[in-house]
Amino acid sequence: MITTVTLNPAIDRTLYLDxxxxxxxxxxxxxxxxxxxxxxxxxxxxxxxxIPTRATGFIGSRNQYRVxxxxxxxxxxxxxxxxxxxxxxxxxxxxxxxRSTTDLNEPGMKVEEDQILEWIAGFDESVxxxxxxxxxxxxxxxxxxxxxxxxxxxxxxxxxxxxDADLQALCEGIDGGPYLIKPNLNELREAFDVTLAxxxxxxxxxxxxxxxxxxxVVLVSMGEDGGLLIMxxxxxxxxxxxxxxxxxxxxxxxxxAGCLYGLAMDLPLNDVLRxxxxxxxxxxxxxxxxxxxxxxxxxxxxxxxxxxxG
Numbered sequence: 001m002i003t004t005v006t007l008n009p010a011i012d013r014t015l016y017l018d019x020x021x022x023x024x025x026x027x028x029x030x031x032x033x034x035x036x037x038x039x040x041x042x043x044x045x046x047x048x049x050x051i052p053t054r055a056t057g058f059i060g061s062r063n064q065y066r067v068x069x070x071x072x073x074x075x076x077x078x079x080x081x082x083x084x085x086x087x088x089x090x091x092x093x094x095x096x097x098x099r100s101t102t103d104l105n106e107p108g109m110k111v112e113e114d115q116i117l118e119w120i121a122g123f124d125e126s127v128x129x130x131x132x133x134x135x136x137x138x139x140x141x142x143x144x145x146x147x148x149x150x151x152x153x154x155x156x157x158x159x160x161x162x163x164d165a166d167l168q169a170l171c172e173g174i175d176g177g178p179y180l181i182k183p184n185l186n187e188l189r190e191a192f193d194v195t196l197a198x199x200x201x202x203x204x205x206x207x208x209x210x211x212x213x214x215x216x217v218v219l220v221s222m223g224e225d226g227g228l229l230i231m232x233x234x235x236x237x238x239x240x241x242x243x244x245x246x247x248x249x250x251x252x253x254x255x256x257a258g259c260l261y262g263l264a265m266d267l268p269l270n271d272v273l274r275x276x277x278x279x280x281x282x283x284x285x286x287x288x289x290x291x292x293x294x295x296x297x298x299x300x301x302x303x304x305x306x307x308x309x310g
Contacts, residue, residue, distance in 0.1 A: 002046055002260055003130040004039030006057040007116075007147070008108040008140040009080075010090040011070065012036035014247065014288040020095035020102065029096075032288045035070035036090065038137035038164055041250045045257035045279060047076045048291035051264055054078065056126060058119070058140065060085035060109050073289075079126070081119050085109030092249050092288070099245040110141040120151060127155045132180075132260055135173065136164035136253070145172050152176030164256055167191050174209065180217040181209070182256045188220060199228060199237060203310045206230040219259050219273075221252045221280060228309075229259070229273040235310035236273045241281035241303055248284055255280030258297075270306040277304050 016030045046053040054077045088106035160179035166187040206218040218230040226239040258279030262272030
């Protein structure tokens with residue numbers, strides 16, 4: 001079982017336009033609504049690949065009916081605490097002509113600290129039944145910035161924690177000693193105020209994090225340039241698939257899900273990165289709400305060739 005934690009989920013409303021023109025009237029060609037948030041996205045991909053997964057966190061009671069509908073459509077197992085609030089809506093504008101996505105993300109509901117502490121106290125069963133617990137995405141209003149660290153410290157040694165956050169949540173969450181972190185390159189640069197001009201600098205800096213915080217795996221997503229899988233003694237690089245871009249939304253989450261799939265299946269490390277990069281690339285080639293399967297991964301297996309780079 002892989003449990004994903006999404007403390008600040010969202011209804012993802014994706015608008016597809018042939019050509020997005022800021023400041024002008026735009027005609028939307030199609031609209032898709034899904035339930036999202038980074039952890040939920042990871043669970044959706046894991047579910048489509050046949051890996052047992054459960055998503056948890058908070059949802060708001062004021063639009064719970066619609067959220068429950070979207071959870072039902074996703075097919076994933078969920079166990080969310082309900083609070084008196086409205087689950088936010090994030091709007092993504094996909095420009096099909098320019099192959100770009102513009103995100104308009106709402107801040108989300110306010111969660112009181114006592115609600116966080118109550119939720120953490122009831123998290124024992126999920127931790128003990130999970131090989132990995134994924135802590136990902138932004139924190140809701142009112143949630144202390146060190147929440148991811150507190151969760152790891154409370155359950156240290158009982159599961160493997162995976163951290164996918166940015167800025168302050170990453171900087172404080174990493175202090176909990178996660179097993180794996182998955183920043184994208186920009187998040188890594190911004191969170192730690194480093195330049196990282198090439199892959200050698202990325203590898204060297206990632207190994208400093210490994211040494212300092214006791215991390216085992218650093219997975220760095222790099223968009224069209226693919227990704228890096230870095231450990232203390234080995235590092236692999238793989239280029240992304242060439243696909244027809246539909247949307248980049250959720251690509252990093254699919255990449256993390258592919259990595260966890262590879263680890264759960266005990267694949268060699270180079271193949272763990274291969275699956276991660278294929279999943280991230282395939283996510284860019286489908287519309288929101290669509291999924292891909294293990295057969296789709298196998299169909300592109302030979303198109304991604306990870307290489308040992310350090």
